[in-house]
Amino acid sequence: MINKIYRLVSPKQIVVCFEERSLDGEGIIVRPTRLSICAADQRYYTGARGKKILDKKLPMALIHEAVGEVVFDPKGEYNKGDTVIMIPNTPIEKNKIISENYLENSKFRASGYDGFMQDYVFMARDRIVKYINLDHNIAAFTELVSVAMHAISRFAKKSHLHFDTIGVWGDGNLGFIISLILKTKYPKSKIIVFGKNEEKLNFFSFVDEAYQIESIPSNIKVDHAFEAVGGKSSQYAIDQILEYIRPEGTVALLGVAENPVEINTRIILEKGITLLGNSRSGRTDFEEAVHFLEKNVECQSQLSKIISKNININNIDDIIIAFEYDLTTPFKTIMDWNI
Numbered sequence: 001m002i003n004k005i006y007r008l009v010s011p012k013q014i015v016v017c018f019e020e021r022s023l024d025g026e027g028i029i030v031r032p033t034r035l036s037i038c039a040a041d042q043r044y045y046t047g048a049r050g051k052k053i054l055d056k057k058l059p060m061a062l063i064h065e066a067v068g069e070v071v072f073d074p075k076g077e078y079n080k081g082d083t084v085i086m087i088p089n090t091p092i093e094k095n096k097i098i099s100e101n102y103l104e105n106s107k108f109r110a111s112g113y114d115g116f117m118q119d120y121v122f123m124a125r126d127r128i129v130k131y132i133n134l135d136h137n138i139a140a141f142t143e144l145v146s147v148a149m150h151a152i153s154r155f156a157k158k159s160h161l162h163f164d165t166i167g168v169w170g171d172g173n174l175g176f177i178i179s180l181i182l183k184t185k186y187p188k189s190k191i192i193v194f195g196k197n198e199e200k201l202n203f204f205s206f207v208d209e210a211y212q213i214e215s216i217p218s219n220i221k222v223d224h225a226f227e228a229v230g231g232k233s234s235q236y237a238i239d240q241i242l243e244y245i246r247p248e249g250t251v252a253l254l255g256v257a258e259n260p261v262e263i264n265t266r267i268i269l270e271k272g273i274t275l276l277g278n279s280r281s282g283r284t285d286f287e288e289a290v291h292f293l294e295k296n297v298e299c300q301s302q303l304s305k306i307i308s309k310n311i312n313i314n315n316i317d318d319i320i321i322a323f324e325y326d327l328t329t330p331f332k333t334i335m336d337w338n339i
């Protein structure tokens with residue numbers, strides 16, 4: 001069959017490419033239905049990644065957060081129309097120690113390898129997760145929930161067990177999801193969010209306390225912290241975390257910076273801090289995310305607060321409209337994929 005792939009060729013320029021594809025082996029054909037835009041997609045779309053990286057990674061279809069419907073399964077395990085979440089990480093080996101998302105030879109969709117902006121996506125059997133009891137819009141950004149889930153599971157394994165107060169820096173999508181999962185999983189812990197914007201902080205109605213970073217009371221202390229800021233601002237956030245964290249706490253880092261940021265190693269040494277890097281997620285994190293959301297229906301209603309708008313996509317101009325709109329909103333833009 002001829003597949004259409006919508007690739008970014010240079011900043012803000014998307015073209016359609018036609019590719020002959022046949023289903024090989026046990027793969028499954030999925031028709032994407034809802035696609036959600038991530039900050040990483042915007043860094044490619046706007047050209048923020050810089051010429052060297054763009055030259056290396058483009059042309060490439062964007063989007064690594066998406067759901068779709070099964071069109072064809074040669075083994076008949078899935079029925080036509082089954083709703084599935086697509087997993088962007090694509091490992092080519094298994095490792096007993098290292099998670100699939102940290103293996104250096106794993107491919108990640110929309111990061112040097114085509115993402116989900118296609119008419120049909122050819123998925124390996126273990127790269128889809130079926131869902132039934134999830135709202136389609138929320139399911140569309142399960143990938144982001146799975147990243148938060150992954151970071152929280154690693155944090156729970158690697159940090160000391162004194163969890164009285166956990167701070168989350170970042171009042172955007174990821175900060176919201178991390179705070180929500182933390183509060184649900186550890187209801188006895190005090191969850192405090194630290195952000196830049198009063199309007200965004202007002203959305204975090206489920207946390208114990210919320211502070212603007214310019215006016216944090218001097219007596220605040222956290223046992224552990226999550227950084228979900230990214231960019232140059234993550235330097236300021238990490239600096240502040242190191243000021244407010246208690247000795248031997250863990251700092252889970254998630255924000256992506258285009259350029260290296262400075263970190264005060266002297267305070268890390270003095271306080272005996274553990275820095276824990278977290279990137280992407282794997283199949284088990286997706287399964288945990290789906291299980292968590294299906295079990296905690298209230299969390300689905302909370303997550304619906306961070307959906308800014310659904311935009312109907314019938315052609316490339318609509319894709320541009322969606323990406324441009326997304327630049328103007330702090331929360332999630334979902335593309336209804338009718339192209």
Ligand SMILES: NC(=O)C1=CN([C@@H]2O[C@H](COP(=O)(O)OP(=O)(O)OC[C@H]3O[C@@H](n4cnc5c(N)ncnc54)[C@H](OP(=O)(O)O)[C@@H]3O)[C@@H](O)[C@H]2O)C=CC1
Nearest residue numbers: 039170171172173174195230233237254255256278279280
């Ligand atoms: N590790 C991983 O696998 C993943 C990482 N990410 C990354 O995580 C980061 C956050 O993503 P996302 O939530 O979608 O992005 P957002 O831009 O929605 O969130 C970042 C938020 O942090 C706020 N902020 C800025 N400076 C500070 C500060 N010093 N302290 C506290 N908050 C601050 C921003 O405010 P304002 O907008 O006003 O500046 C914004 O609200 C990005 O870098 C993204 O690429 C995302 C997905 C997965």
Ligand SMILES: O=C(CO)[C@H](O)[C@H](O)COP(=O)(O)O
Nearest residue numbers: 038040108110111147256280
């Ligand atoms: O969004 C993400 C995962 O959900 C990460 O930010 C993304 O994987 C980083 O990739 P890249 O190196 O292409 O920016």
Ligand SMILES: [Zn+2]
Nearest residue numbers: 038039040064
């Ligand atoms: Zn992402």
